Amino acid sequence: MAGRPGLPTIGGAAICRGMRWTRFFIPTTKETPHDAAVPSHVLMIRAGMLRQVAAGSYAYLPLGYRSLQKVTAIIREEMNAAGAIELHMPAMQPVELWQESGRVEAMGSTLVHLPDKAFRKGTVLGPTHEEVITDIARAYVHSYKQLPINFYQIQTKFRDEPRPKSGVLRTREFLMKDAYSFDTDLAGLDVAYDKMYRAYCRVFTRCGLPFRAVEAESGPIGGDASHEFMVVTDAGEDYMVRSEDGKYAANVERAAVAPLPDSGCAGLDPLAEVHTPGRSTIDDVSRLLKCEPARMIKSIVYQHADGILMALVRGDHEVNEAKLRRVAGVKGLAPATPEQIEKTTGAKVGFAGPVKLNARVIVDQAVTVMHNAVTGANKTDYHLTGVNAGRDFVITESGDIRTAVAGDRSVDGSPLAFDKCIEIGHVFKLGTKYSDAMHAHYLDTNGKSAPFIMGCYGMGLNRIMAAAIEAFHDENGIIWPVTIAPFSVHICALDVRDEAVMGCAARLHDELEAAGVDVLLDDRDERPGVKFKDADLIGNPIRVTVGKRALADGVVEIGLRRDGEVQKIPADRAAARVRELVVELMPQAPAST
């Protein structure tokens, strides 16, 4: 069984191929745990794979850990194939590294600080490892001749999430595969990024996941420098926007929208001031004036590194700060303080508007086609009606600065659809953010010192597992893709005290094990119903039933978890048939490069 010499292994790591239920540990339950809300959480607990230890902190029981190991093995194979080099960095890190990169503040309370002791101060638990890898690179990589290089690790990350939730989808401690590429120029980064992108597609395909790569909010370099890998599921907490023609997909934080048409208007109303005492929100004013939010202009004041600006969006739209930052070409964008707002508009918060305002104004495209709008009067307790761009204020800068909503179209004109989804991977181009901050330089061909051009590539192992369950389950339990199932084959020996039955089941188990197939033999002295229910719950993809009845005809029953269809196969050909099925079930990854 375990670690028997000569048996095939997964990913270079020994994993028990064959296992008998009575010698393993699978504490399944009938009852649904009361504090589990999403299917993956409920099913992992019921299947005896997972045990919650604290909020956002879980133990993987043997069965669950097998799946995790399968995921791990696939990732290792693909990372290695893509030329990344595995190493391992510490979870405990000196806070000084984080001070160097300037991320102590950026991470805020998410960064776990260990309590200081007299003999050891300033230790944090790594939520990610850009700082450590950059420190390693600057210590050892001194020449362009050592580049490009890509390091990766599979490590436990710690983030003190304000609110862990949805089982293992959002936890305080989780496993991540993170890779970091180092290049001498942007072209090299593009190559590294592309390699990782394709490796990610192969990993997720091999894991059997219905994923989609989408444009993500980009890193400091801008452009199309970032992609997220998403699995559509109600249990997710992100939104993916995709065009119906399938050509475009992006995170909702990123998704570009087509300009709205100008529907025109009968005539321009005169500009008028109306008293709106205490009505400082779109909702309040909308109700008071019986005016649709879509006919109002929302005016938001922001501060940035070089000053103040106002963003205008339609009342029913939201400002997208990332888009605004790009259109405005500013850094460090943040909402203005009430004091700044009052100083800029001359009114209390809630009555800002573009008319007679002496400040930089960025106008969303949707606002440029509004007529006779309502907006703040820059005078406390007053709004303006009949506001028209061109006549009442001048548009000098405009663009797409809002978040996409239902009804929007892609830039190509295809209607946009919104799907709730979970992010299982994220790749992006860092550029010199960390190498600059941490002075990580090498000597280029001219002997000149230059910062590394970096990329980083993350993947959540626990989420991959949970996403697979979210995507593949039914009312009876999990339906694993064969590649990440705890076992490929689940043998139910129905009459364990019958020598013929147990002999046949054990032979099949041994044959499959010897052939390198992961096989679980349910050899418990339980009634058939119990075994079938547990088999469905655990969800191994291929089930073989060995029972007295069928065996009297010399056959066993082989079926797939996903469709329940069963075929009777002569016992002596069962192993061969199972091996065929394993191959048939194997997801086909795109060709390696």
Add this chain to the structure above:
RNA sequence: CGGGGUGUGGCUCAGUCUGGCUAGAGCGCUUGGUUCGGGACCAAGAGGUCGCAGGUUCGAAUCCUGUCACCCCGACCA
């Protein structure tokens, strides 16, 4: 951090409003028996400081105060 909810054997829950015998049920577990192709049945058992700490009371799972934990919604999420 704001709002809502829940803490009672390993699990799912009842009991709390209206304080009162020895704190219950189902599942699971142990033993014996009958069963045996979709979560069996009978019988006998083991197992609980009622989250924790104070308080009120002759008497607290139940009322009061505080506190902790967990879940959900929101905020947050390199």
